[in-house]
Amino acid sequence: MTRKLFALLGLLMVVILVLGACAPAAPAPTEPPAPAAEEKESLGLSGALADMTWDEIVAAADGQEVNYWMWGGSDTINAWVNGWLADQLKEKYNITLNQVPVAGAPDFINQVLGEKEAGQDTDGAVDIMWINGENFRTMKKADLLYGPWAEQVPVSEYVNWDDPSVANDFGYLVEGYEVPYWKAQVVIGYDTAKLPEPPPTMEALIQWIKDHPGKFTYAAPPDFHGSVWVRMMCYYAAGGYEQFLGDFDQALFDEKFPACWELLNEIEPYLWRKGETYPETVAALRELFAQGEVWFEMGYAPGGVQARIAAGQYPETVRTFVFDEGTIANTNYTAIAYNSPHKAAAVVAASFMISPEAQYSALEILHQLPSLDTNLLPEEWREKFETYPFGPAVLPLDVLAAHRLPELQSGWLIAIEGAWRENVLEQ
Amino acid sequence: MIADWRERLRIPLMLMPAMVVILLLFLGGLIMGLMQSFEYMPVIGKNDFTVQAYVNIFTNRTFLRSLTLTCWIGFASTILSTILAIVCALVLRQGLPGKRFVTFVFQLNVPIPHIVGAISVMLLFTQSGLLARIAYLLGLISEPADFPALVYDRYAIGIILEYLWKTTPFTGVILLAVLQSIGEDYEDLARTLGANAWQRFRYVVLPLIMPGVLRSSVLVFAFTFGAFEVPYLLGQTFPTALPVLSYLFYHDVDLNARPEAMAMSMIIAGLITILILIYMKLTETYMRAD
Numbered sequence: 001m002t003r004k005l006f007a008l009l010g011l012l013m014v015v016i017l018v019l020g021a022c023a024p025a026a027p028a029p030t031e032p033p034a035p036a037a038e039e040k041e042s043l044g045l046s047g048a049l050a051d052m053t054w055d056e057i058v059a060a061a062d063g064q065e066v067n068y069w070m071w072g073g074s075d076t077i078n079a080w081v082n083g084w085l086a087d088q089l090k091e092k093y094n095i096t097l098n099q100v101p102v103a104g105a106p107d108f109i110n111q112v113l114g115e116k117e118a119g120q121d122t123d124g125a126v127d128i129m130w131i132n133g134e135n136f137r138t139m140k141k142a143d144l145l146y147g148p149w150a151e152q153v154p155v156s157e158y159v160n161w162d163d164p165s166v167a168n169d170f171g172y173l174v175e176g177y178e179v180p181y182w183k184a185q186v187v188i189g190y191d192t193a194k195l196p197e198p199p200p201t202m203e204a205l206i207q208w209i210k211d212h213p214g215k216f217t218y219a220a221p222p223d224f225h226g227s228v229w230v231r232m233m234c235y236y237a238a239g240g241y242e243q244f245l246g247d248f249d250q251a252l253f254d255e256k257f258p259a260c261w262e263l264l265n266e267i268e269p270y271l272w273r274k275g276e277t278y279p280e281t282v283a284a285l286r287e288l289f290a291q292g293e294v295w296f297e298m299g300y301a302p303g304g305v306q307a308r309i310a311a312g313q314y315p316e317t318v319r320t321f322v323f324d325e326g327t328i329a330n331t332n333y334t335a336i337a338y339n340s341p342h343k344a345a346a347v348v349a350a351s352f353m354i355s356p357e358a359q360y361s362a363l364e365i366l367h368q369l370p371s372l373d374t375n376l377l378p379e380e381w382r383e384k385f386e387t388y389p390f391g392p393a394v395l396p397l398d399v400l401a402a403h404r405l406p407e408l409q410s411g412w413l414i415a416i417e418g419a420w421r422e423n424v425l426e427q
Numbered sequence: 428m429i430a431d432w433r434e435r436l437r438i439p440l441m442l443m444p445a446m447v448v449i450l451l452l453f454l455g456g457l458i459m460g461l462m463q464s465f466e467y468m469p470v471i472g473k474n475d476f477t478v479q480a481y482v483n484i485f486t487n488r489t490f491l492r493s494l495t496l497t498c499w500i501g502f503a504s505t506i507l508s509t510i511l512a513i514v515c516a517l518v519l520r521q522g523l524p525g526k527r528f529v530t531f532v533f534q535l536n537v538p539i540p541h542i543v544g545a546i547s548v549m550l551l552f553t554q555s556g557l558l559a560r561i562a563y564l565l566g567l568i569s570e571p572a573d574f575p576a577l578v579y580d581r582y583a584i585g586i587i588l589e590y591l592w593k594t595t596p597f598t599g600v601i602l603l604a605v606l607q608s609i610g611e612d613y614e615d616l617a618r619t620l621g622a623n624a625w626q627r628f629r630y631v632v633l634p635l636i637m638p639g640v641l642r643s644s645v646l647v648f649a650f651t652f653g654a655f656e657v658p659y660l661l662g663q664t665f666p667t668a669l670p671v672l673s674y675l676f677y678h679d680v681d682l683n684a685r686p687e688a689m690a691m692s693m694i695i696a697g698l699i700t701i702l703i704l705i706y707m708k709l710t711e712t713y714m715r716a717d
Binding site for chain 1: 459468469470471488489554555571572576579580581659663664665666677678679680681682
């Protein structure tokens with residue numbers, strides 16, 4: 001009896017301890033260092049960085065560590081982030097960049113959301129995030145982002161905030177809650193050693209798929225490469241994208257998209273493994289392409305194939321193309337979590353990522369398209385960007401620019417991903 | 428008196444570090460999940476308890492297909508690995524040359540994580556994996572698609588292969604210990620009474636090892652039913668094993684899908700709890716019988 005009593009007592013102590021551990025810790029404000037001698041105008045950022053000038057923010061960032069949560073499915077991008085970018089941030093600002101590779105944005109959304117639920121409002125695990133589209137919308141709507149800050153930082157003078165494809169993220173207003181990072185446009189990779197002339201249009205590709213059973217597949221949505229591929233096929237099947245620009249319209253969706261599911265089901269028997277399964281991620285798709293199981297790969301980075309050739313993942317003979325009618329293009333961004341414990345370093349690091357140096361390095365090493373407007377740059381940088389020699393597997397910038405299709409608002413994306421599962425995958 | 432106090436406090440105190448971890452991480456997470464499965468999520472403005480998520484998933488064809496697949500994976504892996512383990516244990520019990528070495532190799536994979544096993548299965552058995560490459564070199568197949576689909580396939584062969592690789596030695600090691608503790612006297616007796624090899628196995632050895640077989644297969648089933656990483660890496664896109672489906676729902680951009688993800692996790696947790704109770708009951712019964 002007494003033994004049980006003591007066991008209970010022990011349990012009680014444990015509960016008390018646990019509750020104690022859960023209770024919100026007293027906030028430990030990271031006091032900014034004393035203002036610099038020269039008084040400059042404060043940037044007017046919100047929250048912890050209010051009333052600070054840029055120099056003060058840079059000073060506060062000194063010695064901080066930022067956790068950068070980003071999609072980690074590309075070895076070349078990971079190497080650049082952990083190499084060039086991390087080195088530069090350390091050298092220029094004494095900021096330690098710690099990459100947290102994730103399979104997709106939901107990983108960090110759940111992390112920040114979980115912290116908010118637990119009342120962890122000041123000391124979150126996420127500082128900066130690579131984000132766009134529906135994920136940005138979800139986070140902004142749930143008040144999980146820090147901001148506005150992006151239009152006030154000095155480097156944003158190189159960003160053209162009047163460009164609708166920058167000021168709107170998949171049709172959702174950015175309002176200074178994220179800063180553009182890279183431009184993305186879908187390009188399709190193929191091996192000239194096997195296929196000298198790629199099909200020029202979606203229509204021709206669909207014919208090719210039927211003529212070559214088992215040699216084509218796409219990553220299963222919600223992988224974002226799979227998702228964009230389904231959208232492009234739906235643009236084709238439903239008679240053009242123009243009608244879908246604007247807010248999500250359930251009636252229009254129900255009327256027009258069955259044609260798309262019909263097309264996708266029609267080609268399914270001709271896909272890799274007869275469409276009984278799909279690669280879960282674009283990384284798996286590229287593995288299949290590298291192994292020769294399928295003959296096309298796809299990517300959102302027009303220079304990705306060149307980078308994968310340089311990394312030895314693909315043979316030298318791989319090239320990229322876009323359809324005559326165009327491929328989907330968008331902008332991706334960097335955002336800061338509302339409970340980031342290192343906001344100063346996060347703002348500085350995110351600003352640096354869109355600086356001409358960083359954008360040029362990413363162009364050079366990763367062939368990522370810059371999101372800053374080269375026309376707003378100082379003369380010497382503008383020239384460097386405009387005369388950049390791309391490798392043979394990268395399409396010229398003007399060809400890409402002439403073949404851009406817009407993204408739809410995220411309401412459409414969510415509906416399409418759900419309907420794809422229901423009407424194609426689960427059929 | 429004081430010494431007595433100390434003595435009595437000793438056990439709860441020594442248990443405390445482990446209890447803190449279990450209560451905080453396990454029970455805490457479970458309770459949060461349970462609340463969310465009843466759609467109680469104040470952070471996104473849901474303040475009422477409902478069972479809608481459970482109604483939704485039990486009327487959802489995707490969930491039911493995943494449940495069927497998960498049961499298939501669990502039963503197939505458990506039954507096959509148990510049979511294999513019995514065979515292996517009986518063979519390893521014999522005093523064959525090199526027995527110690529073979530027993531060592533047999534147990535080698537016990538500490539290797541499942542995820543490593545899953546990657547190995549992928550490297551070996553996919554249509555562009557090592558076996559497919561060998562088949563290609565031997566001229567047995569002319570392109571990757573000719574190789575049989577053993578991974579990402581509708582019968583979950585890749586997943587079951589991985590579980591066999593990993594759980595057979597687990598069960599085998601337990602049975603080997605049981606066999607050693609039984610000794611060979613009963614069999615010798617049966618032999619002198621004229622029982623043949625099959626009769627000795629069926630009526631002597633099997634009943635003796637049955638408690639061990641049952642206990643280890645309940646554990647194997649509970650694991651293969653609830654594990655995530657192997658079906659995630661080796662499974663088909665649709666239908667997926669339940670833990671993978673729950674993960675997909677959890678990762679839906681629409682936060683409203685979360686209660687359903689949590690409801691699935693609760694169902695998995697509930698089923699496994701029932702299995703653990705069965706396991707405890709079995710252990711108790713046989714211990715009494717002993």
